[in-house]
Amino acid sequence: MIGEEIEVLYEIDSTNEFLKRNYKSFHDGAIVVAIKQTAGKGRMGRSWYSPEGGLWYSVLFKPKIHINLHVYTKIFSIAIVEVLRKLKIKAYIKWPNDIYYNGKKLCGILSEAVSVNDRVVAIIVGIGLNVNNDIPEELKNVAVSIKDILRKKVKITYLLDSINKHAWNILVNYRNETENITKLWxxxxxxxxxxxxxxxxxxxxxEGKVLKISDDILYVDVGGKVIGVQSIHQLVE
Structure with a gap:
């Protein structure tokens, strides 16, 4: 179960980094929540602005069987979008794993593996969701919070519980049918x-046409030549 063990920290560099350092001290399914992060992380080493008021947390998995890292990312992206849609927020997943609303970033997900002697001993899924936090002026063109969308504050504990329960249900129901997780994604x-x-x-x-989408590559036909797009930052709005 996700969230039976929970650690709440007021301020930390990054919940992902904390769990990477301390995974041995926690059980499978444990979560670590930060009130604010001083060095929040995004994909490809980018920083993630994470002040008080947002939902910044990481989930620890200690898998007994191998499941691809991308599967965990997909599970949480699906869970977050479906929970948000229950709140009448028509969010979507911007390939490969960011959650957007109306062209602006609402949430980021970063999954990382911890390996010992070439064996994966822990999977850590980090979630950064803009909830009640204020978006700085310089980011308002590219980022948005739930508070801004709904024009009211939302209980962070409700979101945390709902996302984790939904993610757990998806994991339990589809862990042996990862192709169905990909279809949902x-x-x-x-x-x-x-x-x-x-x-x-x-x-x-x-300009090109998307031929195929994989976990980390968009195959795009540009004038009869297929190119592989590997970064969201190559996409032009």
Whole structure:
């Protein structure tokens, strides 16, 4: 079960980094919540602004059987989108694992593995969700919070509990059918296979059609040549 063991810290560098340092001290399914983070992490080493008022936490898994890291990311992205939609927030997953609303980033997910002697001993899924925190002026064009969308504050404990319960149900129901998790993930995904979009290639912006979407590559047909897009930052709005 997710969240039977919970540690709440007022201020920490990063809940992911804390669990990477201390995973041996916690049980499978434990969560660590920070009131605020001083060095929140995004994908590819990018920083994540995480002041008081947001939901910043990490979940620890100690898998007995191997499940691909991307599966955990997909499970939580699906759970977050579906919980938000119950709140009448039509969020979606911007490939590969960010949660967006109306073109602005609402939530980021970062999954990391801890290995010992080439064996994965822990999986850590970090979630950073803008809830009641104020978005700085310089980020208002690219980020949004639930408070801004609904024009009222939402209980962070409700979101934490709802997301974790939903993620656990998905994991239990589909852990042996990961292709169904991928189908659900693609249901909420932007872009989709068949979409025409603009991408940056070698400092040039080109238009192409999405042929196939994998966990970490978008295969795009640009004038008959298939290119692999590996970063969300190559996509042009």
């Amino acid at each position: 693609k249901k909420y995904l932007v872009p989709r296979e068949g979409d025409v979009l603009k991408v940056k290639v070698d400092d040039e912006i080109v």
